[in-house]
Amino acid sequence: MPLSKRGKSTEQIHHPYRPPEGWDAVPVPVHKASTVLFRDTAALHRPRSREGVTYRYGLQGTPSSFTLAARIATLEQATHCVLVPSGQAAITLPGMALLKPGDEVLLPDNVYGQSRHLARGLLSRLGISHRFYDPLDAAGFAALLSDRTRLVWLEAAGSITMEFPDLIGLLSACKARGVATAMDNTWGAGMAFNAFELAPGLGVDISMQALTKFASGGADVLMGAVCTRDAAMHRRMDEMYEFLGYGVGQNDVELVLRGLPSLPLRYRAQEAAARELALWMQQQPAVARVLHPAVPGSPGHAHWREVSGGGSGCLFSAVFKPAYAPAQVDAFVDALHCFGIGYSWAGPMSLAVPYDLSHSRSLPLPWPPEAGGTLVRFAIGLEDVEDLRADLSQALALLD
Structure with missing residues (x-):
């Protein structure tokens, strides 16, 4: 080989x-x-x-x-x-x-x-x-x-x-x-x-x-x-x-x-869409922070730049502001139409899963509790980016 x-x-x-x-x-x-x-x-x-x-x-x-x-x-x-x-x-x-x-x-x-x-x-x-x-x-x-x-x-x-x-x-x-x-x-x-x-x-x-x-x-x-x-x-x-x-x-x-x-075509298309949507989600009032290695300010961004040729996968996570209870964030996920609710990623369909991190970490999270609440991980598929953005927008509107 x-x-x-x-x-x-x-x-x-x-x-x-x-x-x-x-x-x-x-x-x-x-x-x-x-x-x-x-x-x-x-x-x-x-x-x-x-x-x-x-x-x-x-x-x-x-x-x-x-x-x-x-x-x-x-x-x-x-x-x-x-x-x-x-x-x-x-x-x-x-x-x-x-x-x-x-x-x-x-x-x-x-x-x-x-x-x-x-x-x-x-x-x-x-x-x-x-x-x-x-x-x-x-x-x-x-x-x-x-x-x-x-x-x-x-x-x-x-x-x-x-x-x-x-x-x-x-x-x-x-x-x-x-x-x-x-x-x-x-x-x-x-x-x-x-x-x-x-x-x-x-x-x-x-x-x-x-x-x-x-x-x-x-x-x-x-x-x-x-x-x-x-x-x-x-x-x-x-x-x-x-x-x-x-x-x-x-x-x-x-x-x-x-x-x-x-694979190379899908990887590049999905990473480009994920990066675009991650930057957009970062601007939304309900979101405290977006976690994506290619987004400046995300934990480890400098380390990603050190070794990556630019590749950044199809995943990002959004941490909602503490004012939004887990049940409200679950309702946001339930309101999405283009995003399936399920584990895994890198398939044709985009996915969204809310996570409770309280039982999955031994060390403190890289942000203080008052700086973020419930997390939702998004896996971006092969749908049109504008359709995904519109879907996220309508579901975010239901939070208020």
């Missing part, structure tokens, strides 16, 4: 990886199998290689899933990729592969809720401890690193509250201590920045994505990916992947492959 300097759309449409001999067309053929037939018993007895492509059983992959893995690795500018059944599975895999009883993992305090749940639940039961850190405070983070710290999770931008972490400071501290790093790169999707080269000689060890989001783009697939550049790290991911019995359905592989060529 060589690295490439060609454009991302070009790489997805004219990718060098091809399934074995025979058929070729613009769509990748769908190869389904549980049983894989061997040419002879010598091939049957040959040990499975964890490097490159080896067909032994459908669970480990078919030409279709190896094609998708190769293309995701190219998207992330990695050299290895393991496909798993969901974004949650992609979060679980590195911890299970790299941690053992007595080890510690550090997570940003604004981490995705299921990552927090995993640390407090399964990892704790396995004797693996965890602590949360402020992703904007690299000096405080460095002081938390201990001899037991074996893995640090990074999330850019942070879940719901959208702080963009001090990636350079955090990674520098990890590199100095030899601590492995894993990033949830679903928001960036391989488009906002190169997670493996955030600065000269500085990048993450593992980048995972929920392919459910941008890579698919259709709001109809559950899948995840774990990418690395280090062969030894990949072998550990691949071995644990096999232990856990992870596998992906080939019809789902087909849908993600179909979505990849349009």
Whole structure:
């Protein structure tokens, strides 16, 4: 899976990886199998290689899933990729592969809720401890690193509250201590920045994505990916992947492959619309603050500028003024017509979800309680921006 300097759309449409001999067309053929037939018993007895492509059983992959893995690795500018059944599975895999009883993992305090749940639940039961850190405070983070710290999770931008972490400071501290790093790169999707080269000689060890989001783009697939550049790290991911019995359905592989060529176009369209609406929402009287890495004044904006090529995803959150009770904000969300109410993002339909942050953070929020109340996260889809703005405007009018 060589690295490439060609454009991302070009790489997805004219990718060098091809399934074995025979058929070729613009769509990748769908190869389904549980049983894989061997040419002879010598091939049957040959040990499975964890490097490159080896067909032994459908669970480990078919030409279709190896094609998708190769293309995701190219998207992330990695050299290895393991496909798993969901974004949650992609979060679980590195911890299970790299941690053992007595080890510690550090997570940003604004981490995705299921990552927090995993640390407090399964990892704790396995004797693996965890602590949360402020992703904007690299000096405080460095002081938390201990001899037991074996893995640090990074999330850019942070879940719901959208702080963009001090990636350079955090990674520098990890590199100095030899601590492995894993990033949830679903928001960036391989488009906002190169997670493996955030600065000269500085990048993450593992980048995972929920392919459910941008890579698919259709709001109809559950899948995840774990990418690395280090062969030894990949072998550990691949071995644990096999232990856990992870596998992906080939019809789902087909849908993600179909979505990849349009990913750059969709990403740019959705990020442009989200940025425009975030700036507009910032001017609305009912809104105390807007949280979006590309908006000046949003927590971590300077850190976003430091590493981003301009990519900023399709999400932003609006914090309503404390005068508006949670029930009023819920009524605002209920009054929206173009926004569905549901989790996930990066599909064709825009979404809005109100959040109570009182049980999802260990450290204080980056704004005082008197400066903001209930938060609503918006995921901007592919609707016309003016339609979305008009919808937000009519729902905001009902607040007064």
